[in-house]
Each structure stands twice: as structure tokens, then as C-alpha cells.
Amino acid sequence: MTLVALLIPLLLPWAALVPARRILDRCPPVAALWTLTLSALLLAAGTIAALGTLALTGLLEIPALAALAELVRPLRTPSTALVPPLAAAAAGLLALAALTLGRSVVRQAAGLRTARHQAGRRAPAGDLCVVESPHPDAYALPGRPHRIVVTTAMLRSLDAREREALFAHERAHNTGGHHYFLAVAELAAHCHPALRTVREVIRLAAERAADEAAATAVGDRRLTAHAIARAALAAHTADASRPAVTPAATTGPVPKRVTALLSPAPRTPRALTWLAAPLAACALLSCTTAATAALHVHQDIEIAQGETGS
Amino acid sequence: MNPEKDERRPAGELEAAVLAALWAADAPLTPAQVQVELAAGLARTTVTTILSRLYEKGTLERQRQGRGYAYRPIEDPHGLTALRMHSELARDSDRETVLSRFVAQLSPDDEQVLRRLLEEGP
Numbered sequence: 001m002t003l004v005a006l007l008i009p010l011l012l013p014w015a016a017l018v019p020a021r022r023i024l025d026r027c028p029p030v031a032a033l034w035t036l037t038l039s040a041l042l043l044a045a046g047t048i049a050a051l052g053t054l055a056l057t058g059l060l061e062i063p064a065l066a067a068l069a070e071l072v073r074p075l076r077t078p079s080t081a082l083v084p085p086l087a088a089a090a091a092g093l094l095a096l097a098a099l100t101l102g103r104s105v106v107r108q109a110a111g112l113r114t115a116r117h118q119a120g121r122r123a124p125a126g127d128l129c130v131v132e133s134p135h136p137d138a139y140a141l142p143g144r145p146h147r148i149v150v151t152t153a154m155l156r157s158l159d160a161r162e163r164e165a166l167f168a169h170e171r172a173h174n175t176g177g178h179h180y181f182l183a184v185a186e187l188a189a190h191c192h193p194a195l196r197t198v199r200e201v202i203r204l205a206a207e208r209a210a211d212e213a214a215a216t217a218v219g220d221r222r223l224t225a226h227a228i229a230r231a232a233l234a235a236h237t238a239d240a241s242r243p244a245v246t247p248a249a250t251t252g253p254v255p256k257r258v259t260a261l262l263s264p265a266p267r268t269p270r271a272l273t274w275l276a277a278p279l280a281a282c283a284l285l286s287c288t289t290a291a292t293a294a295l296h297v298h299q300d301i302e303i304a305q306g307e308t309g310s
Numbered sequence: 311m312n313p314e315k316d317e318r319r320p321a322g323e324l325e326a327a328v329l330a331a332l333w334a335a336d337a338p339l340t341p342a343q344v345q346v347e348l349a350a351g352l353a354r355t356t357v358t359t360i361l362s363r364l365y366e367k368g369t370l371e372r373q374r375q376g377r378g379y380a381y382r383p384i385e386d387p388h389g390l391t392a393l394r395m396h397s398e399l400a401r402d403s404d405r406e407t408v409l410s411r412f413v414a415q416l417s418p419d420d421e422q423v424l425r426r427l428l429e430e431g432p
Contacts, residue, residue, distance in 0.1 A: 111409065112409070115409060121386065122369065122384075122386065123367045123368055123369050125322075125325040125326050125328065125329035125364055125367075125369055126320070126321065126322025126323055126324070126325035126326040126329075127322050127323075127326060128325070128326035128329055128330065130329060130330070130333055130383065132385065132386055137411065137412075138411065138412035138413075139409045139410060139411045139412065140409070140410045141409065148326075150330070152333050154412070155330050155333045155334045156333070156334050156336065158334075160327070160330075160331060160334075160347060160348050160349050160350065161349065163327070163330050163331075163334070164327065164350075166412055167323070167326060167327070167330075169412060170410070170412065173410040178410055179409075179410070182410065206410060207410070210410070225427070226428065228412070228413060229424045229427060229428050230428070231412055231413045232413035232414075232416055232420075232424060233416075233421065233424055233425070233428075235413055235415070235416075236415070236416040236420075236421055253414050254413055254414055254416060254420055254424065255420050255423040255424055255427065258424060258427050259427065262427065
């Protein structure tokens with residue numbers, strides 16, 4: 001029973017993919033961003049709790065460790081033949097997650113340091129840092145104060161009003177604290193393979209939220225759509241020698257954003273509840289089953305430690 | 311954007327817009343030219359104030375032109391190559407960074423779709 005309960009949090013992220021993929025088509029992006037990120041966090045927590053509990057049950061089968069944990073009788077496990085391989089796999093997956101997460105943190109820190117160094121080379125004008133580069137590129141640089149970094153090539157690819165849309169987009173990332181959402185998405189992606197897909201959806205949701213904020217700020221959805229499309233094409237032409245990272249068969253995030261801006265503003269609160277509910281249910285179910293199972297194992301350990309409860 | 315709204319924007323945003331216009335122009339601009347370039351309904355005096363503030367901060371250089379000055383951004387002769395390398399490095403790890411880039415890389419299909427979207431409509 002406990003074993004099955006521990007498998008449920010490991011399977012739920014795949015089930016959550018179905019509502020997660022569709023949520024952006026119907027919902028306002030800010031609501032989608034919150035729902036997706038909180039769900040990803042809960043699903044990741046459920047996964048880690050389940051893997052941890054599985055690994056622990058296996059470790060306590062080892063006599064030396066059982067003695068260390070002051071077990072006076074063997075732990076009650078449903079099937080002794082099944083527990084050791086499962087526990088070993090769980091421990092392996094946990095170690096793998098920790099390893100890739102650690103590597104990602106190091107890489108992210110280095111990336112941020114490079115970006116800060118690049119931005120700090122000259123006095124900014126307001127929040128704008130201009131970087132001289134032939135590659136059209138722009139990004140939000142969170143910090144105190146928040147800054148936006150834009151290359152000279154990007155400034156030259158756009159006209160004055162399109163540049164305002166770009167600045168409004170990057171400022172929306174900073175004021176919306178989108179880097180926190182992206183960090184959670186990154187963390188979750190290292191806990192479960194299905195959450196890697198959710199990470200991409202969260203990234204798209206953050207871009208969509210900033211796009212809508214930019215469209216509101218400049219008061220023109222079509223102008224914002226054109227700014228994004230022209231910036232992407234300019235960057236693409238400048239980087240033509242580079243092989244495309246996205247498989248050609250799929251439509252990447254940029255056309256989706258442009259198409260969304262060329263359609264009317266999203267405003268369907270009813271659809272939000274219908275799509276958010278299954279996602280939130282998956283996330284909550286994952287956490288509760290993992291917690292219940294962990295609690296059961298904890299009780300079993302106490303019994304094995306000789307406490308009178310049976 | 312109407313003129314009143316633009317005059318009420320934070321000073322930082324106006325500075326950013328002015329500096330961006332100067333970089334995009336790639337030639338020294340007078341306050342009048344910046345005003346036209348921005349197409350944002352800013353008063354000439356506001357543009358002049360922002361330009362002199364940026365000049366005092368060392369972001370811009372200026373030269374006499376007629377009765378006033380023409381301004382242009384100060385370029386960084388040594389940094390260019392190093393920075394180009396940096397930005398390329400940063401682009402490689404596109405998918406794994408918390409930096410929110412304005413545009414992600416495109417697949418060949420994306421390019422087609424975008425060109426079609428830009429051609430459609432007025």
C-alpha cells in the first residue's frame with residue numbers, strides 16, 4: 001500500500017502535462033504563470049519526498065544502518081524482494097537530480113555574473129544598459145536596481161516605438177519578478193523529467209505575461225507583435241551560421257507569442273478554473289500522497305524502534 | 311502615446327529612450343533631431359535637459375553644431391571584441407538561464423511563420 005502511494009507522486013507529473021500544455025491557450029498569462037509555477041513546485045516537492053522515503057526504507061534494510069537508527073526489529077515492508085532495487089533506484093535518481101541541479105546553479109551564477117559585468121561597464125541611462133555587439137539581443141537583468149540590457153544591433157533593428165515595446169517588455173519581467181518563477185521552473189525541471197516540459201511552458205507564460213504588459217504600456221498589441229517578430233528575425237539573420245536548436249517540425253515560442261498578440265486580448269476567467277483545476281489537483285494529490293506515505297513509513301520506523309504503538 | 315502621458319513618464323525611462331535613439335541613429339543628433347526621432351511628443355526643453363544630464367554622466371559626447379550641440383553615445387573601443395564573445399557565450403546557454411531574453415532562437419519553420427505574420431494585415 002505504502003509502496004503504491006509512493007509511486008503516485010512519481011507518475012503524477014506526466015498526468016499534469018496534459019492541462020499544463022493547454023493552460024496558456026485559454027488563460028490570461030499572469031494567472032497561467034502563477035498556476036503553472038506553484039503546481040510545478042508542489043509536483044517537484046512530491047517527487048523528492050517520494051524518492052526520499054523510498055530510499056530511506058531501503059537504507060534501513062541494511063543491518064548497520066538499522067542499528068544506527070536504533071531499530072530493534074526489522075522494518076515492516078510490503079515486499080522485501082522489491083524494496084532494495086526500488087530504493088537503490090530512488091537513491092540514484094535523487095543523486096542525479098542533486099548533481100544536475102548543482103551544475104545548473106553554477107552555470108546560472110556564472111551567466112548572471114557575466115551579464116552583470118557586461119552591464120556594469122558603463123553608466124546606464126535610467127535603467128538601460130547598452131552593450132556594443134553585432135548580435136541583436138536584449139534581456140532583463142534583475143538586481144538592485146533592476147536593469148535592462150540591450151545590444152546596439154537590437155536598437156538598430158527596431159524603430160522608436162518598437163524599442164519602447166521592447167523596453168516595456170523587459171521592465172515587465174523585472175517588476176513582475178519573473179526571474180523567481182524561472183528559478184522555480186528550473187529547480188522543478190531537475191526533479192522530474194516531465195517537469196522539463198512544464199519549465200518550457202512556464203518560460204513561455206513569463207514571456208506572454210511581459211508581452212501583454214508591454215502591449216498595455218505602449219497601447220498597441222499589433223505594434224508589440226511586430227517588434228517581437230522583427231527582433232527575432234533580426235537575431236536569426238545575424239546568427240544564421242548557428243544550427244537551429246529547436247527541431248524544425250515544432251513551432252517555437254516566438255511565433256506563438258506573435259500570434260497571441262495579433263489576436264484579441266485573453267479574457268476568459270471561466271476557462272481558467274476549468275484548466276487550472278486539474279493541474280492544481282495533480283499537484284495537491286502528489287503532495288498529499290507523498291506526505292501520507294512518508295508519515296506511514298515514519299510510523300513503521302517508530303514501531304521498528306520498539307515503540308509501543310502496535 | 312499622447313504627449314501628456316509621455317511628459318509624465320519617469321525620468322529614467324526618458325533617459326533610456328533618448329540613449330536608445332542616439333545609438334540607433336549612428337550619427338550625432340541635435341535635440342531637435344532626437345525629438346523627431348523619438349516621435350513621442352516630448353517638449354524640446356525636456357529632450358535638451360535629458361541630453362545634458364547624460365552628457366554630464368559621461369554617457370554621451372557632444373560637438374558644436376550651429377548654436378547648440380549634437381550628441382552621440384561614447385563608444386567603447388576596447389570592449390567590443392570581448393563583449394561580442396560574452397554575448398555569444400550567453401546565447402549558447404539560452405535555455406538554461408534565468409535571464410529572460412526578449413526573443414528565443416528560431417527554427418527554420420518559425421522564420422517562415424513570422425515572415426507570413428508580418429506580411430499579413432495592414
